[in-house]
Amino acid sequence: MELRDYLRGLRRHWLAIALMTLLGIGTAYGWSLLQTPVYEATASGVVQAKTEYENGQLLNDDSSARLKVPTLIDMAGWEEVAERVIDDLGLTESPASVASRITVENPQSTAIIRFTAQASTPQEAAALAQAWIDALAATVAVVDGEDTPTEISIYAAAAATVPTVPVFPDTRTALIVGGVLGLGAGIAFALTRTASDRRVRATDDVESKLHVPVMGVIPSSNALTGASKLLTDTAGERAFPVAEALRSLRTNLRFMDVDNPPRKIVVSSPLPGDGKSTIACNLALTLARSGEPVVLVDGDLRRPTVATNLELPGGAGLSDVLTGRAAVADVLQRTPHDPHLLVLAAGTIPPNPSEVLGSARMRQLLEDLAKHATVIIDAPPLLAVTDGAVLTQQADGALLVVGVGKTNYDFVEKALDAVHKANGRALGLVLNKVPRKGGDASPYASAAYVQEYVKGESRKRSSTRAAAESA
Known part of the structure; x- marks a missing residue:
């Protein structure tokens, strides 16, 4: 680890350092109260x-x-x-x-x-x-x-005069010593936690440690905390950082391979709770808003959430198509959020999801859909079940969503290894829930940067509107 990593660790654990310093001062003060004055x-x-x-x-x-x-x-x-x-x-x-x-x-x-x-x-x-x-x-x-x-x-x-202040205990000296000891203990705690912390951090050298490109950095936002967790146009300025990050992810995917861009993209994560379904839905919507036809497939046949996130009815879906009980055209649903986005829900939950997702029919279905649109597949977590790894083999590549400050490097490495063992391709990582403040904040996700940028855009739109009205 470098010096900057330890400095970030001190900034990350500033509250613990402050609390331990206060605890040292409080302990020293309590000790001085318990002593018999001299x-x-x-x-x-x-x-x-x-x-x-x-x-x-x-x-x-x-x-x-x-x-x-x-x-x-x-x-x-x-x-x-x-x-x-x-x-x-x-x-x-x-x-x-x-x-x-x-x-x-x-x-x-x-x-x-x-x-x-x-x-x-x-x-x-x-x-x-x-x-x-x-x-x-x-x-x-x-x-x-x-x-x-x-x-x-x-x-x-x-003659001896009556003293007014005891010589022991020296409360001021005791408070200084207690504060210094508490501060030292807090710094030692922060440095120890930093050295032993294996969690992925947005400011860490993720690419050099994992040898996988970071395709996107999605800042934490309360715009995605609703029931649907879908980024809508009504979210306003609070959704701007996330929307801009998703557009950046869309651009990175397009320029990843100019001659042969990926058309079938699996979105998964090492463990549940990293936000892979939220990223899959919003990435599909962001691609569709650029005028590109997109099909969002709910490939999580164990805990499907795509239909809920997009506020669509469940009913028949992917599993029903693969078992021949329904045609694709009959179960594809249009979302009210964008006319270019079609959704294929999970359908009836089968008893053997891995076999269904790894079937030849699944491969053919994805091939047929990719002829007409970009296919985004929401897959189960890679380390929880084998379904996600099976789906990466059927697609052009996989985006791995990693929760910043939650998932550690060991789990990410195991997830990448599962993709490689399934003969899949890891397109890159998407760092999710990146703090906008603090030691782990990304420079482009910081609140100050976003606020200044949004104000600049607002001023630009206002001046343009005023010029048009005067003309």
Whole structure:
């Protein structure tokens, strides 16, 4: 796979990526709500040293104070200091537990000792930091006694303030980490799905993978979602992309072999649900609208749908002609949609469709019809039953309708292999239900392209009509 395939995969799975990113953010937010908040308060004390000289005068000695700081920092971790704090604040914890919530630091080259306390409430954190200074000062006074020539004291220079924001959990950081992890998981999911996805995509290099030409690209449209699924002139602009795609398919068929164009064309698919009957009916109607005589044959003798799609009565049809119970001229029906289109319905469903479709009478019938018109045969799915493969042998070739985003390459390859084993000819693929938006959209099926083209045509018709009226 190339880089562009992975980029399309990311675009195709953008919703999953977004959802997983939101899930990561939501999980991080939920985790932060479940955590016990930790507040941090800091109080600072200045170490003062006063030395008594012979005249009985006490003078500040900054050098002695700075020399005493390391000793005081070590004393701040004594159990005796922690016990004093517990007594002062009325705590129930052990001295070791309380001491673990205190951090003592000394800014370089200063006589300042900074006490940082952590607690589950802002008030407790501030009280703990302040109580530790007082407890250390009391302990120093007891240890030094009254006979020392240098008096050491700790002055509470900066009282602890009550914090307003907890230091843990850091909700903003947690949300960022959760979002990044969710985004990474979403991208990994999208790339994995893309690498393992074997479904046919409109933008994939279908021809290079299957070595079969793509004869048509039919965009997805709600114009074909009715009961008949037939493209009519009343559908308006919403049917324009499909109508244009069908005209392009008609042109490709005509220029496929200029000297000997196919006259008997089977329309089938690998599996049910790819839209082969809809394409067969609309292709026949598109050919007929160009003034070309067309006969549409319902060759699906198991689940016939042509008569329903064209809003015609079922009754007698193909099976009755092949069994000699009816003449072709008697069962051919004209459709109200175009006078150049004749329809041969399936008729009575026989118990042995494969044998009926593979008979010499079927071959002769198709030959006779092809002398006067182009014959489009709606065949059953190739992998569901053998009827479709049998019909490809009777015709000039087969168009394989493939549902984009539904049918995978393995099924298409098996369907093509079934055609070749039956000594049939695969004319090409018709990619059906191609998205008009998103990563799988065809450039000529995109909504923006079609809308601009239709507007251009409308302006052109309007200007022509205005010129005619003025003349």
